Amino acid sequence: MSNHINYGSIPPKWPFPVKYDEENRIETDVLVIGAGIAGSMAGLMAARRGVKVAVVDKAPIDISGSGGAGLDHYGGCISNPDCGFTPEEYMELLKNAKVKFRPPDHRAYIQMKGAWDNLLELEKLGLKFRDEEDEFVGAPFRDDKTKIMYAYDYKNKDTIKLRGGADIKAFMRAGLTKEKNATLYERVMITNLLTEDGRPGTRIVGATGINEETGEFYIFSAKCAILCTAGLSLQATSTWTFNSEMFANGYRADPRVTGEGFAMAWKAGAEFLPEEQFGQSINTGPFGWPWYGVGNPDNTWHGVNIVDDNGKEMPYRNSYGDELSTVLDRFMPSEGKSNVGVLHPVPFIDAKKIESGEYVLPLWADLSAFSDDERRSLWGLMVGNEGRTRTAIYDYFNKAGFNPDTDMLQCPVMTPYNFQNDFKDWYQGEAHICKAWKADTLKGVITDWNQMTSIEGLFAAGSESDQGGAAAGSSGGYSGNRAAEYAIKTPRGKISEEQVAAEKKRVYAPVKRMDDPKANVSWKELWMGLNRVMQQDCGEFRSPELCEHGIKWLDSIKKHEMQMTYARNPHELSRVLECESRVTTGEIYLNLCKANFRAAEQNIGKDKIMLNKFIDGELITTYKEAEWWLKPPCSSSYLENYTNCRALEKEEKQNG
Structure with missing residues (x-):
């Protein structure tokens, strides 16, 4: 059957030894899931605190994540000494801004406050951003004293040009290899979080994964985990659309940003922030161009x-x-x-x-x-x-x-x-030319001042917690420190072998049914099936009935077409598993849409922040006060909260 699937094509001989079902058990303190800019910095900072760190990525870390494609300017560096305003002043200005590019909350502050220190750390790793060769002396964007070059706003100086940004991830990987407490696992895809007693809502005790080259199974025992899997694609290879070729080579999201971090967190019972956009079509279109390869003024x-x-x-x-x-x-x-x-x-x-x-x-x-x-x-x-x-x-x-x-x-x-x-x-691509052609907008998990989600032991950084972009490493380094402090004081939890066995069965199902003539659904077809559901039931017009219909439709796909998928090698297996995660993100959108209609019926005001989680088949909605991050038990000061959370870290540095 395997030689006749997919219109009679025969895949090339797989160049690696295939080791399905073979297990690797790894014990670590901090598990970093995803090693883009945020994850790499999280791994570096956690390892320097003396705990054992496992850094796991689906790709080679020197090119992984959106930052692996390169970076030319470092935005949001409000904490650099020449910026026209402080992070504290910026947070106040952001409240009344005409356009809110991001929510003015504690996560924005954490990222901005640490952005300059993060850039200096990158400089130590080898990233050049100063005009050391004096190539641009006298240019209006250059500070001749510091040799720093700025972009966009030459007065307020909140964005810094980078000289070596094309190789930023190579510098970060090299730094990780020098850390004695860090171990790198490349070409390994994390498939699920392991929780205490195997139940959603309980603390994190590890995770499972597969090797994308050999297909072997990984079981990580960890005291805590940091999700750094970049959320969802910002472009039109998304929950609504499948067409990478016509869209061209979008830089802003690695094509392997497929939402498994969100999917894992949702299945583990983490609380998610509300969603209002449900995809957007202004920054995407069906006919894109090689990025920066056509004329534009932006x-x-x-x-x-x-x-x-x-x-x-x-x-x-x-x-x-x-x-x-x-x-x-x-x-x-x-x-x-x-x-x-x-x-x-x-x-x-x-x-x-x-x-x-x-x-x-x-x-x-x-x-x-x-x-x-x-x-x-x-x-x-x-x-x-x-x-x-x-x-x-x-x-x-x-x-x-x-x-x-x-x-x-x-x-x-x-x-x-x-x-x-x-x-x-x-x-x-031309904006709004096709309303169904959407990029993802899911806001993701809620995190506190320690970057911990609502699940004990589960932290998040980068786009996973709406802290993406050039300064994602700032949130990564901060979360790495907080996770290390948590691991130092927390005993190791026991892994549920029943949960491991169930996940192993799910993971290998597509390869186990290769001899089944009914297994004729490819990963691409599964993805496009999800797209059709979302275009129909979570499009420009949404209603409670459409939400319910979409949830039922996806449930039907999970019970039928998803049980007909196949994988002829570890590569195809990884793609199938990614698409299963995409289906879960579709369910997240539809459930958040459903929660919005419930809130409207109950006349819940905008002064409340809605949170949703899904446990044992039930959508559970709770609410927090607006600006809860500045209300008891938190301090009313951004700086004081930030300083309190970093107190132990700074004390250790002072004591050597």
Whole structure:
């Protein structure tokens, strides 16, 4: 049967020894699940506290996670000494911001407060971000005293350009290998969390996993675990859509960010934050482009001139509607107005002028108006270090003869009114062109001031706790320290062998049924089945009845089509298991949607924060006060809470 599945294709001979059912038992103190930027830093900091640490990733750690593709600028570094405001001031400004890019809560503060220290740690590991060769002396974005180069806002200086960002993960992996207390497990996929007595809602005692090359089984005994699996994809290979080829090479999420961390936490009984968006289609589209490889004036290409096909320049405006007369104005805050929670200045492209023929498409990105410093910074310092640009854009374009001094880059042709959207990173594909084509928005698990979830012994960091992006390592390092402190004082829990046996049976089911002629559902078909459910029952229009219908539909898929999946090798087995996790994330969305309708019926006000967990087949909803992280038993001060949580860590450093 295996040679005739999938339209008669025969997979290549598997190059590794296959060891299904063979067990590896590992005992550790702290288990780090996922070793992207957050997970790698969590592993480093935990290991330095003297506890045994196991760092596990599905991929080679030197390229794993979204950061494995590269990084050109380090945003949210509010704690750097030259920033125009302190993290404490920023939190107050964020409350009244026009646009809230993230919730103004303790997780944002933790990440911002530690961002500068995290960057200095990365510098020690080998990451360069200063202009040590004095290549950009006198440039408006360079501080000549510290040699630090800033991006986007040259006055407030909250974002720092990175010189060696293309290799950031290689530096982090090298650092991990030098830590005597850290052991790396690469190409190992964690499949489930193990809980005390095998019951959801009880404390974490370990996890299970499989090797993606050999298929062998792993059982980790751990005093605690840190989820660092990056949440869900931010792009259109998501819970709603399956099409990686047409979307192009999106940098923002590793294609292997498939939601297993959320799925594991949900099955373990962790509380989840409420969901309001249920996917978004503004930063994604069915026809994307190689990222940063087409003309646009946003993100890494911020500030560049946009001209029409006749060379007519598009006027730049800030978020307050003021027209900007110079290139430097595009990198400065609005005079006398808040620059927190506002979009960067972008060209105003009048759709009516396109329709009338005054502006002639296509538009072009023209670097000629930039100074030599700005041009070399964009092309070479930023493009070249930003995710997936080193080879696919910078190297290929240069070899093809692209010269930023003289050449322009064509912008995608879109519906005229889409040029007026505030977000102008056009390489993501035309916004809202297909409402069903959504990227994920799941907010994930709730964490406290120690980065612990509602499950004892389960911590989270990075995008798993809405602390992703360049400074994800800040939350990772913080959670690694808190997890180590927990492990030092906590006895090891006993693993339930019944839970292990049940998970092992689930994991190997797709390979065990290879001789079953009814096993004819591939991992891709399982994923697309989930997509259809979500497009229908959790789309633009949602209702209580549709939520229930979607939950029943997914339950039917789990009982039928999911029992017909197959895997011909460990690679396909891993993909099937990822798609099973995706189905669980679909259930999370639908249950959170269901909880929203319940809250509306009960007239629950916006002054309450809704939390949901799923235990023994029941959706359990509870509520917390708004800003609970600043109310008893917590302090009313962000700084005091942060300092209290780091007190033991700082005491140990002072004592050597």
